[in-house]
Amino acid sequence: xxxxxxxxxxxxxxxxxxxxxxxxxxxxxxxxxxxxxxxxxxxxxxxxxxxxxxxxxxxxxxxxxxxxxxxxxxxxxxxxxxxxxxxxxxxxxxxxxxxxxxxxxxxxxxxxxxxxxxxxxxxxxxxxxxxxxxxxxxxxxxxxxxxxxxxxxxxxxxxxxxxxxxxxxxxxxxxxxxxxxxxxxxxxxxxxxxxxxxxxxxxxxxxxxxxxxxxxxxxxxxxxxxxxxxxxxxxxxxxxxxxxxxxxxxxxxxxxxxxxxxxxxxxxxxxxxxxxxxxxxxxxxxxxxxxxxxxxxxxxxxxxxxxxxx
Amino acid sequence: xxxxxxxxxxxxxxxxxxxxxxxxxxxxxxxxxxxxxxxxxxxxxxxxxxxxxxxxxxxxxxxxxxxxxxxxxxxxxxxxxxxxxxxxxxxxxxxxxxxxxxxxxxxxxxxxxxxxxxxxxxxxxxxxxxxxxxxxxxxxxxxxxxxxxxxxxxxxxxxxxxxxxxxxxxxxxxxxxxxxxxxxxxxxxxxxxxxxxxxxxxxxxxxxxxxxxxxxxxxxxxxxxxxxxxxx
Numbered sequence: 001x002x003x004x005x006x007x008x009x010x011x012x013x014x015x016x017x018x019x020x021x022x023x024x025x026x027x028x029x030x031x032x033x034x035x036x037x038x039x040x041x042x043x044x045x046x047x048x049x050x051x052x053x054x055x056x057x058x059x060x061x062x063x064x065x066x067x068x069x070x071x072x073x074x075x076x077x078x079x080x081x082x083x084x085x086x087x088x089x090x091x092x093x094x095x096x097x098x099x100x101x102x103x104x105x106x107x108x109x110x111x112x113x114x115x116x117x118x119x120x121x122x123x124x125x126x127x128x129x130x131x132x133x134x135x136x137x138x139x140x141x142x143x144x145x146x147x148x149x150x151x152x153x154x155x156x157x158x159x160x161x162x163x164x165x166x167x168x169x170x171x172x173x174x175x176x177x178x179x180x181x182x183x184x185x186x187x188x189x190x191x192x193x194x195x196x197x198x199x200x201x202x203x204x205x206x207x208x209x210x211x212x213x214x215x216x217x218x219x220x221x222x223x224x225x226x227x228x229x230x231x232x233x234x235x236x237x238x239x240x241x242x243x244x245x246x247x248x249x250x251x252x253x254x255x256x257x258x259x260x261x262x263x264x265x266x267x268x269x270x271x272x273x274x275x276x277x278x279x280x281x282x283x284x285x286x287x288x289x290x291x292x293x294x295x296x297x298x299x300x301x302x303x304x305x306x307x308x309x310x
Numbered sequence: 311x312x313x314x315x316x317x318x319x320x321x322x323x324x325x326x327x328x329x330x331x332x333x334x335x336x337x338x339x340x341x342x343x344x345x346x347x348x349x350x351x352x353x354x355x356x357x358x359x360x361x362x363x364x365x366x367x368x369x370x371x372x373x374x375x376x377x378x379x380x381x382x383x384x385x386x387x388x389x390x391x392x393x394x395x396x397x398x399x400x401x402x403x404x405x406x407x408x409x410x411x412x413x414x415x416x417x418x419x420x421x422x423x424x425x426x427x428x429x430x431x432x433x434x435x436x437x438x439x440x441x442x443x444x445x446x447x448x449x450x451x452x453x454x455x456x457x458x459x460x461x462x463x464x465x466x467x468x469x470x471x472x473x474x475x476x477x478x479x480x481x482x483x484x485x486x487x488x489x490x491x492x493x494x495x496x497x498x499x500x501x502x503x504x505x506x507x508x509x510x511x512x513x514x515x516x517x518x519x520x521x522x523x524x525x526x527x528x529x530x531x532x533x534x535x536x537x538x539x540x541x542x
Contacts, residue, residue, distance in 0.1 A: 089445070094515055
């Protein structure tokens with residue numbers, strides 16, 4: 001005959017055993033630690049929290065080792081197949097996100113974005129939605145700019161050019177995810193065993209790259225204005241700002257390496273960033289684009305555009 | 311002894327998600343007598359087999375229609391949340407995708423969105439926004455959120471219909487300004503309506519984080535509606 005009091009007392013015992021076995025484990029659910037025969041009754045009562053509680057505690061220990069490497073010490077609450085694991089990446093408030101965006105817009109020397117703004121709480125909200133916004137702002141801006149640049153042309157027929165969204169999405173998401181993977185892997189390999197000291201976790205790298213892309217959103221909107229010198233000025237300013245966010249973040253880590261590798265890493269970061277910016281500008285905001293019309297008209301259009309744009 | 315144990319634990323099985331917003335709902339227009347017929351519940355379900363088909367269809371249509379009216383006059387009500395269904399969003403999505411056809415999509419390269427693209431954008435967009443709000447700690451259920459987002463596309467679908475009518479009259483500057491005004495108004499209406507339904511279920515301090523993707527979603531759909539240009 002088990003009364004609820006007995007049940008509770010038993011739970012504490014089990015939890016205490018688990019804690020002494022692994023002091024690092026975080027105790028979450030009392031019901032899940034009850035693996036004895038009274039679990040039938042306790043599980044029913046604990047089931048109100050959802051079946052995930054049971055899964056959490058059993059798998060938590062294995063999940064922790066894999067994930068703590070990725071997160072650089074921040075402990076997620078569960079294995080990677082539970083919802084709570086991914087919720088821990090979205091643990092930010094509006095104020096924090098705005099703070100991080102501001103930090104990416106104003107890179108001051110000595111202010112490391114990761115140490116100063118992220119403070120070991122990297123999130124995926126910022127990078128993801130900044131990338132999505134950038135995709136649409138580049139595609140829409142490019143569409144508008146080609147419309148404006150060909151306004152005086154009677155044979156031009158406005159087309160929404162929707163396929164550009166797909167291309168923009170591919171390019172930007174690949175940049176925002178593959179480059180951090182490569183960079184993180186490279187830095188981890190270079191540092192070898194001293195990964196914990198001064199190394200950045202994968203999530204922090206993705207976070208920095210995501211937030212550093214924010215400056216391109218207003219830039220792509222301003223690129224609609226059809227003056228070449230303005231566009232090149234804007235792209236320079238944007239590249240300097242976001243490039244310096246990246247450089248200031250990664251320089252302290254790379255500095256300890258040999259001179260050659262340090263400089264090469266930083267240069268690669270900057271070059272890839274430049275490629276993205278210039279590539280986007282060239283593809284989406286071309287001024288020498290011609291509408292797919294009959295071939296003989298094409299040279300005429302080219303000439304009119306060339307004379308218009310000087 | 312087993313009986314006693316069962317009885318003692320019997321109370322625990324009632325401690326369920328009763329306090330939260332019900333995460334499941336039915337599609338039926340709530341009838342007054344249904345709750346009192348709990349013990350004859352099975353008889354109720356079976357009895358719908360005998361009713362004429364028109365009755366069955368009309369019941370669902372009435373439910374969908376009542377939700378449309380709730381989108382038109384968005385007040386904080388829980389009808390959309392409690393009795394969610396996905397017929398309305400499907401109907402609206404198909405209508406919008408069909409209306410966006412026949413444009414400059416004839417030239418396959420630089421045309422407007424294809425039928426499949428509209429579908430993907432609407433449904434994938436809704437799913438991603440729902441996942442986003444759940445990851446940020448919202449208490450709304452997955453399908454309730456899909457339902458709200460889908461129903462709030464209605465103003466934009468109406469704007470699309472208006473735009474097509476306006477475009478029949480010509481595609482000059484005046485028609486563009488008219489279309490711009492109509493699309494902007496309906497975009498604002500959609501965003502306002504969906505935040506009226508969704509905003510209460512978010513943790514404090516994160517409301518803007520949840521509202522911004524909704525804004526972006528309706529902005530993109532509004533852009534698709536506005537840039538629709540008929541083939542010549």
